[in-house]
Structures are given as C-alpha cells and as structure tokens.
Amino acid sequence: MTTTPTTPAGATDADATAPRYAEALAAFWPDGRPRNFVGGRWTDAAARAVTHDPSTGTPYTDVPETSRAEVDEAVAVALAAQPAWAARTVSDRAAVLGALRAALAEHGEALARLEAIDSGNPMPSTRRDVGLALRYLQEWPGIALAQAGRVTRPHADGISIVTSEPYGVVGKIIAYNHPSLFALAGLVFPLLAGNTIVIKAAAQTPVATLALGALLQDTVPPGVVNIVSGGVEAGDALVVHPRVKRIAFTGSDRTAVAIQSRLSESGTVKHFSAELGGKNPFVICADADLDEAAAAAFAGLSFTVSAGQSCQATARILVHESVHDAVVERMAARMDALRLGAAYDETTEMGPLVSAAQRDRVLDHVRSAVDEGARLVTGGHVVDRPGYFVEPTLFTDTTAAMRIGREEVFGPVAITQRFRDEAEAIALANEGALGLSAAVWTNDLDRALRLGSAIRAGYVWVNDANRHYPGSPFGGAGGSGVGREESVEEYRSYSESKALNIRVRPA
Known part of the structure; x- marks a missing residue:
C-alpha cells in the first residue's frame, strides 16, 4: 500500500468553517496571547513555541516554552500557598471547586471551541468533555466529604487516631487527547486532599489547558493551581523537583518508564501514579x-x-x-x-x-x-x-x-x-x-x-x-498503569495516613 492522498466521499472542505483564532483566544486572554498561570496571575516565559491547528496544519499562536528555572518558580509558589489551603476544611475546598464549576459552566462553550482548534477533536467531543468536567466537579467532592478519620483502641490504656495528611505539592503531567478535561479532572482530588498543584500541559495541545487559568483566577486562591506549558525540560523539572512528593502522569508506557527512571535518579522518594495506554x-x-x-x-x-x-x-x-x-x-x-x-x-x-x-x-x-x-x-x-x-x-x-x-x-x-x-x-x-x-x-x-x-x-x-x-476505579493492569482514578482510591492516593497514638493514664 502507498499513502497516495485520496478523498473519501464523506470528507468536508477544510474551509467550510473558517477558524476564528483571534476570537477564540480573546475569550480567555484579552490580548489573545496565551500565557502560563502561576500564583493566580498570567506569567510568561523567556522562550515561546509555535503551536498548530491540526485541522489545517497551520500555526495559529505561540505559547510559553517553560524552562527548568520557571518550573521551579511555579513549585515555589505552590509550596507557599499549600499551608493555608491545607488548613481549610474539606467542605471549604469543595465550595471552591463549586465556584470553579460555575465559571466552567459560564465559559464552557468558548472552551470547547478553543479546544477543537487546539486538539482537532470535533465540537461534539469537546462539548462532551466540558460536560464531564462539570459532572466531576459536582460529584467527586462528595467522595471526599464521605471520608473520615478513624479511632481504634489497640490497647486497654491507649487509643490511636488515624488521619490523612496531604503530600504538599502535586505535579500533574497530562496527555494531549483531552487537554482541558484531564487538567480539570486531575486537580479535583489533589485539591480536596489539601495539596496544591502544578499542571504541565501537553506540548501538542497546550492552549486549552492554559486557558483554564481564566476560570481559576476568580475562583481558586492564588498559587493553589498553577499551569505551565512546555516540552521535555518542563516535564523533567517537575518530575525531579525535590519538593514535589507526588507525581501523576497520563500518557504512553514508554514515557512512564522514562519518568520512573528519572524518579530513581532524583535523590528523593516520591509517590507516582500513571494512567497509560492499552491494546484493548x-x-x-x-x-x-x-x-x-x-x-x-x-x-x-x-x-x-x-x-x-x-x-x-x-x-x-x-x-x-x-x-x-x-x-x-x-x-x-x-x-x-x-x-x-x-x-x-x-x-x-x-x-x-x-x-x-x-x-x-x-x-x-x-x-x-x-x-x-x-x-x-x-x-x-x-x-x-x-x-x-x-x-x-x-x-x-x-x-x-x-x-x-x-x-x-x-x-x-x-x-x-x-x-x-x-x-x-x-x-x-x-x-x-x-x-x-x-x-x-x-x-x-x-x-x-x-x-x-x-x-x-x-x-x-x-x-x-x-x-x-x-x-x-479506572486504571490499568500490567503495563497499562499504576494506581486508579475517578474513585475513592484516587482521592486516598493524594494523602498519607498519620497515626496519633495516645496512652490514656488511669484515673
């Protein structure tokens, strides 16, 4: 077989609906220039990279090419914001996610259109992703609210109180095929558990992920959610950062193996989960x-x-x-x-x-x-x-x-x-x-x-x-991943158990 171009009877003309790039970008950035979202504000990087519209193959904007030092700055911001966020109750954190959901509902159509340009996924698909994100932001907090610590009496003169403690800063590296959905779904359980997060957008589809900053700006406290774009350097900087104790990755098994190798070389012990591919x-x-x-x-x-x-x-x-x-x-x-x-x-x-x-x-x-x-x-x-x-x-x-x-x-x-x-x-x-x-x-x-x-x-x-x-619980067996998502298992994976053991003195 050759790859000689042919046109199926069902193919449409690429110009049937002219992409309105400036209009789509301006819905999230007044000047139409995508930027990172760090510390509750738009930030740029020293370098930028061109991104293309898959439907035409043409460049339509450029995005920050975040360096290692700039990732370190984002992690520092997340670290500074984490104690105050962890001090809130789970109910307070759930209310913040409720405000984010309301912002998503208001701007969902604009986000779906921008993501269609960015990813090549058809409008019905990107609208579906917005709908799923709305559902997750509404339903998943209930999983966290239903959890509680436990008290046991292992000895006649003592009790043990077991609580869940957040890791601190979570690094999330998302895949390109559902950029906004994966970013929104990926922040829910880390935040509910009391962590702050740095999200690294996929290099192929960064714009729709960065655009979420416009929804976060007035809903989530500064520094709690930070989003950067970039390639291998940015991802590696997040993986090996000594203050990022928990890494979550969605992508290929080959990249996951490379990340695990880098984790072993980082000099720090980290928790890692991965949702990978399959030959299903x-x-x-x-x-x-x-x-x-x-x-x-x-x-x-x-x-x-x-x-x-x-x-x-x-x-x-x-x-x-x-x-x-x-x-x-x-x-x-x-x-x-x-x-x-x-x-x-x-x-x-x-x-x-x-x-x-x-x-x-x-x-x-x-x-x-x-x-x-x-x-x-x-x-x-x-x-x-x-x-x-x-x-x-x-x-x-x-x-x-x-x-x-x-x-x-x-x-x-x-x-x-x-x-x-x-x-x-x-x-x-x-x-x-x-x-x-x-x-x-x-x-x-x-x-x-x-x-x-x-x-x-x-x-x-x-x-x-x-x-x-x-x-x-969603996740893979064998080489298709580590850990589970969309469930109480995922929520629990973003915290560590802490036992407070108390000897009770006799009267």
Missing part, C-alpha cells in the same frame, strides 16, 4: 445481536471522539469465527460513512490527528500491517486536504506476532481477529503486556462473568463500551 480487546460472542455489537464496537474505537487517540479505545476486535465476516462488514460500513472535516465544523464527525508526527506514526503502523500480511478492509490513506487526517482504517487477518496486533496505534485504526471458543478468546485478549480496558458483548450472563473475570484489564465493560461509571 472487544470480544464479540456468537450469540450477540450483531447490529448492536458492531455499533458498540465502533463507539469503542473513539474515532468520533478523538480520531482514535484514546488510551481506552477497544481497537482490537475479537469476533467468534461464525459471525466474524458479518461484523467486519458492519464495521467497515460505519467507517466509510464517517464525515471527516475541520474540528470546528459542526458537521464534522471525525477530526484530524493531533500533529504531523502522530499522523506519520499512524501511517507507519498501517504500512507495517500491510507488509506483515494483514488484510486491509477499508481506509489506510491520508486525506487530500490540509491538516493531519488519516482515513478510518480497518484490518483483518491479523495476529499478535504482527506489530499492528501488539502495539497501541493511537489513531483511527482497528483490527479484527477470529476465535473459536472462550478459551481462545481469553488467550487472544490477554496477549501482550498492556491491560487497560476491555469489553465483552454477549447475551449469556455466565459467559460474560467468565470472560470478564478472566481478561487481564483494569476496566471491563459488558454489553457496553467507552463509558465511565462514577466511583468505579
């Missing part, structure tokens, strides 16, 4: 309603959410051999009907990849799949239009020995594999080192429980896909 299986059994199963499997790909750039995308579709071809036919039809276009065009169903580098990485996976003998069912080409577009792509006749069968693509590419029975389905699902999410589609409850229990993944759907359940 979607198992379709012979008894499934094929129309429903194919629709759910397509939704699980996240093509219409982020062009398949999703850690939880169930892009490895395992289908019983008796219904395999029928499912492939339905999946291909859905992909061929997708309307591609600029993210800010309201008619767009799938937008571009985030960058030229990511587009080229996806195309390299496509080429390797063809070279190794996979059968291309549909897609596989770039799109003849500006921007970083790749057609929705489906391969079959794949194996785990192929690169496409074992590595996360992080793009609009899915594969199918056949299985004969439950044992083979489980074996195929558990191939590889990653284990973030999985889905099982069947009308047999016993089979669902057997498969769901046997598949090695941290988050498993049965007759569902791509939907999160509030309070249900």
Whole structure:
C-alpha cells in the first residue's frame, strides 16, 4: 500500500468553517496571547513555541516554552500557598471547586471551541468533555466529604487516631487527547486532599489547558493551581523537583518508564501514579445481536471522539469465527460513512490527528500491517486536504506476532481477529503486556462473568463500551498503569495516613 492522498466521499472542505483564532483566544486572554498561570496571575516565559491547528496544519499562536528555572518558580509558589489551603476544611475546598464549576459552566462553550482548534477533536467531543468536567466537579467532592478519620483502641490504656495528611505539592503531567478535561479532572482530588498543584500541559495541545487559568483566577486562591506549558525540560523539572512528593502522569508506557527512571535518579522518594495506554480487546460472542455489537464496537474505537487517540479505545476486535465476516462488514460500513472535516465544523464527525508526527506514526503502523500480511478492509490513506487526517482504517487477518496486533496505534485504526471458543478468546485478549480496558458483548450472563473475570484489564465493560461509571476505579493492569482514578482510591492516593497514638493514664 502507498499513502497516495485520496478523498473519501464523506470528507468536508477544510474551509467550510473558517477558524476564528483571534476570537477564540480573546475569550480567555484579552490580548489573545496565551500565557502560563502561576500564583493566580498570567506569567510568561523567556522562550515561546509555535503551536498548530491540526485541522489545517497551520500555526495559529505561540505559547510559553517553560524552562527548568520557571518550573521551579511555579513549585515555589505552590509550596507557599499549600499551608493555608491545607488548613481549610474539606467542605471549604469543595465550595471552591463549586465556584470553579460555575465559571466552567459560564465559559464552557468558548472552551470547547478553543479546544477543537487546539486538539482537532470535533465540537461534539469537546462539548462532551466540558460536560464531564462539570459532572466531576459536582460529584467527586462528595467522595471526599464521605471520608473520615478513624479511632481504634489497640490497647486497654491507649487509643490511636488515624488521619490523612496531604503530600504538599502535586505535579500533574497530562496527555494531549483531552487537554482541558484531564487538567480539570486531575486537580479535583489533589485539591480536596489539601495539596496544591502544578499542571504541565501537553506540548501538542497546550492552549486549552492554559486557558483554564481564566476560570481559576476568580475562583481558586492564588498559587493553589498553577499551569505551565512546555516540552521535555518542563516535564523533567517537575518530575525531579525535590519538593514535589507526588507525581501523576497520563500518557504512553514508554514515557512512564522514562519518568520512573528519572524518579530513581532524583535523590528523593516520591509517590507516582500513571494512567497509560492499552491494546484493548472487544470480544464479540456468537450469540450477540450483531447490529448492536458492531455499533458498540465502533463507539469503542473513539474515532468520533478523538480520531482514535484514546488510551481506552477497544481497537482490537475479537469476533467468534461464525459471525466474524458479518461484523467486519458492519464495521467497515460505519467507517466509510464517517464525515471527516475541520474540528470546528459542526458537521464534522471525525477530526484530524493531533500533529504531523502522530499522523506519520499512524501511517507507519498501517504500512507495517500491510507488509506483515494483514488484510486491509477499508481506509489506510491520508486525506487530500490540509491538516493531519488519516482515513478510518480497518484490518483483518491479523495476529499478535504482527506489530499492528501488539502495539497501541493511537489513531483511527482497528483490527479484527477470529476465535473459536472462550478459551481462545481469553488467550487472544490477554496477549501482550498492556491491560487497560476491555469489553465483552454477549447475551449469556455466565459467559460474560467468565470472560470478564478472566481478561487481564483494569476496566471491563459488558454489553457496553467507552463509558465511565462514577466511583468505579479506572486504571490499568500490567503495563497499562499504576494506581486508579475517578474513585475513592484516587482521592486516598493524594494523602498519607498519620497515626496519633495516645496512652490514656488511669484515673
């Protein structure tokens, strides 16, 4: 296969909705110039870097390229603000997050539009992310408010009081595929636990994350939340900073391994959590309603959410051999009907990849799949239009020995594999080192429980896909991560237990 440009019937004209960059930026910065947010105010960096609109491939603004020294300044500000923030009650902190939620509700549409420009995710997807952030800011404080210390009596003449103490300053490094949602979700539990935070925006999508400073300015005390943009230097400075005791990362397993290596070299003991990628299986059994199963499997790909750039995308579709071809036919039809276009065009169903580098990485996976003998069912080409577009792509006749069968693509590419029975389905699902999410589609409850229990993944759907359940811990098994999010487990991970042991003297 070559990557000769072709235009699918569903592609839209890149100029159908002209991006209004100045207007989108001015909604958050009066002069239209994105800046870091440190200490409750906009701050700049000595250097700046250009950022591009993925829908056109053109530069549309520049952002701070934060240096190591400038990250150190942000950490110092967060340290100074932390004692007063920790002295507040959990109820007070929850009220502050309520004010942030109100600001987000007021400016949510403007943020969704800016993020569509910044990330390439279509407007329905960025609006959905705003809605999820509103939900998290409303519901998650209840998890913290429901927690309490405990008192035990380990001895006849003594009691032990156990409380939770914040770490101090938390460093949060977020991924590029949902920049504002990940930043907002990532600050809720650290703040509720009494920490302050420094967020490092993704280098590919920094603008939508930095824009959150406009919402924080009048709602959160200065220094409690600080946001910087930058690349490897900024991230490394946050990871190794001696006063940052807790690091949370969302991204690739390779970067997580590099961070762990740097943590070991930092000279300080730190707590680390990571939500990483996956090569996630979607198992379709012979008894499934094929129309429903194919629709759910397509939704699980996240093509219409982020062009398949999703850690939880169930892009490895395992289908019983008796219904395999029928499912492939339905999946291909859905992909061929997708309307591609600029993210800010309201008619767009799938937008571009985030960058030229990511587009080229996806195309390299496509080429390797063809070279190794996979059968291309549909897609596989770039799109003849500006921007970083790749057609929705489906391969079959794949194996785990192929690169496409074992590595996360992080793009609009899915594969199918056949299985004969439950044992083979489980074996195929558990191939590889990653284990973030999985889905099982069947009308047999016993089979669902057997498969769901046997598949090695941290988050498993049965007759569902791509939907999160509030309070249900999200995170990966194996190489897909450390720790859990969106739950009481995440809240507790941002504090340390402290035991106050008291001997009671006899009367």
